[in-house]
Amino acid sequence: MRCKICGEDFPSKYYFKTGDICNDCYKKQLPTESKETNGKNNIIGIKNNTETPEFKTLTGYGKFISGLGWFIIFLTGILVIIELVSEMEVIFVVSSIFSGAILGILVVVFGQIISCFVSIEKNTRMTYELLKNKEQQE
Ligand SMILES: [Zn+2]
Secondary structure (H helix, E strand, C coil), rough: CCCCCCEEEEEHHHHHCCCCEEECCCHHCCCCHHHCCCCCCCHHHHEEEEEEEEEEEEEHHHHHHHHHHHHHHHHHHHHHHHCCCCCCCHHHHHHHHHHHHHHHHHHHHHHHHHHHHHHHHHHHHHHHHHHHHHHCCC
């Protein structure tokens, strides 16, 4: 059996990724080329999708929101110190701590849920990819 790209001779079909392309040549191929060679086989194309710009934006968005949450908690701390220094009523100080801390924590959690969602999506895609890959090899 001869590979149509490198022209090398192989003893059996197990050295071949597709009908007439060997494993080495298949790996070297660019995504667009592999789509042309085999319409059903888009493994390389799927791998590239995990690096799409939208994906990075969502990850950054999650980090930004949790950062914002920590900033709210930080500001609450400063506010409480100012209130204590200016000898405000205890009820105001306590309500500042509660509202600031709860809001801050909620925002942090929200940001982390977004980040978590992104990694779940990434894992699902990877699992799908591996399963698809295995299916095609059998
Ligand atoms: Zn080859």
